[in-house]
Amino acid sequence: MGDPLRAMFSLPAFSRVLGCVILLIICHVPAAWGDSVTAKPFGRTARGELVTLHTLTNKNGMSVSIMDYGATIVKILAPDRNGKLGNVVLGFDKFSPYLRATAYFGATVGRYANRIAGGQFRLGNVLYQLPRNDGPNSLHGGFRGFDKRLWKMEPVESDIPAVRFSRLSPDGEEGYPGNLFASVTFSLNDDNELRISYEATTDKLTVINLTNHSYFNLAGRGTILNHVLTLHADAYTPVDARLIPTGEIKPVDGTPFDFLNPTPIGLHLKQAGGKPVGYDHNFVLNKGFFSDWSLAAEVDEPQSGRTLTVSTDQPGVQFYTGNFLDGTLTGSGGNVYRQYDGFVLETQHFPDSPNHDNFPSTLLSPGETYKTSTVFAFGAK
Ligand code: GLA
Numbered sequence: 001m002g003d004p005l006r007a008m009f010s011l012p013a014f015s016r017v018l019g020c021v022i023l024l025i026i027c028h029v030p031a032a033w034g035d036s037v038t039a040k041p042f043g044r045t046a047r048g049e050l051v052t053l054h055t056l057t058n059k060n061g062m063s064v065s066i067m068d069y070g071a072t073i074v075k076i077l078a079p080d081r082n083g084k085l086g087n088v089v090l091g092f093d094k095f096s097p098y099l100r101a102t103a104y105f106g107a108t109v110g111r112y113a114n115r116i117a118g119g120q121f122r123l124g125n126v127l128y129q130l131p132r133n134d135g136p137n138s139l140h141g142g143f144r145g146f147d148k149r150l151w152k153m154e155p156v157e158s159d160i161p162a163v164r165f166s167r168l169s170p171d172g173e174e175g176y177p178g179n180l181f182a183s184v185t186f187s188l189n190d191d192n193e194l195r196i197s198y199e200a201t202t203d204k205l206t207v208i209n210l211t212n213h214s215y216f217n218l219a220g221r222g223t224i225l226n227h228v229l230t231l232h233a234d235a236y237t238p239v240d241a242r243l244i245p246t247g248e249i250k251p252v253d254g255t256p257f258d259f260l261n262p263t264p265i266g267l268h269l270k271q272a273g274g275k276p277v278g279y280d281h282n283f284v285l286n287k288g289f290f291s292d293w294s295l296a297a298e299v300d301e302p303q304s305g306r307t308l309t310v311s312t313d314q315p316g317v318q319f320y321t322g323n324f325l326d327g328t329l330t331g332s333g334g335n336v337y338r339q340y341d342g343f344v345l346e347t348q349h350f351p352d353s354p355n356h357d358n359f360p361s362t363l364l365s366p367g368e369t370y371k372t373s374t375v376f377a378f379g380a381k
Pocket of ligand 1: 102103104114139243280318320324344346
């Protein structure tokens with residue numbers, strides 16, 4: 001920027017003004033983004049760092065807004081059956097409530113999404129002790145996980161609106177070994193598909209499990225109990241009272257966890273048990289023989305006609321029905337978030353995998369690249 005600026009100030013006044021205007025246009029819409037990625041200041045962290053909200057918009061007018069704090073999805077405007085756009089995720093209109101909220105609305109969760117029993121795992125001869133931020137266990141990367149960090153935004157060379165966030169998680173951060181360099185890329189195509197792609201490398205053997213924690217409500221408000229869900233999972237991982245997997249992989253057949261056919265979320269929710277009652281379970285996704293990529297979930301909201309399908313290369317999905325929401329948070333559009341007002345489909349490895357040899361491995365070694373993608377496709381019928 002230095003040289004063009006110097007050159008501009010040596011020009012006569014009119015040319016300078018014209019130069020400024022051109023420069024502003026260039027800075028506002030970088031060439032690689034096209035005109036469908038915008039950025040605006042959203043707030044400041046407790047340390048005074050500027051938080052920026054980036055919005056990807058496709059040619060249908062659908063948009064996804066993501067802030068660099070927590071690489072967090074703040075808003076998704078998706079069309080209903082009449083083409084009317086509405087926000088389909090829980091979040092806040094301004095930044096400050098994100099500093100206090102504990103619900104992980106829309107956040108990128110890491111280094112390890114979901115729970116690690118006792119906050120402990122062993123790699124070789126070394127026992128790692130993580131901070132216990134969920135009773136005796138570690139949840140979602142600890143007290144200050146990836147959701148509570150400011151990520152660095154990088155423009156992406158892409159034909160479709162896209163933005164990438166990256167961060168270096170230093171060795172020992174929240175108890176995890178290895179300098180971990182992680183990035184997450186969000187892109188939105190003209191088929192209303194939001195793709196989230198993660199990459200990470202480490203310089204020491206570590207564990208990793210990244211996911212996105214968006215709460216969806218395809219009606220835009222109220223309960224999600226009438227949303228109709230299909231989960232392509234023949235089995236789930238039962239949990240103990242503190243939501244730690246017992247290690248068993250149990251068929252869903254004949255249980256309230258059977259969503260193999262379209263089922264209203266509320267139909268068997270009470271029988272799912274738990275404290276608070278509701279779904280908060282990892283489902284084992286059915287995979288084909290040749291590829292890890294699979295259709296994980298389909299959701300229909302009968303009133304608005306909005307639909308969501310989720311596809312992923314991950315082995316599991318944590319289906320959570322917002323059981324801990326209790327009406328104390330007022331979010332976007334003045335919506336008060338009550339229990340069951342949003343559902344989360346966290347594509348991921350199974351909770352507590354580092355302590356279960358029979359679960360797919362979450363180890364990442366130096367020289368390897370962790371790579372995973374999930375696509376959230378929005379439709380209407
Ligand atoms: C995940 C967990 C839940 C809860 C939420 C955040 O979905 O499985 O138990 O911690 O995150 O409130």
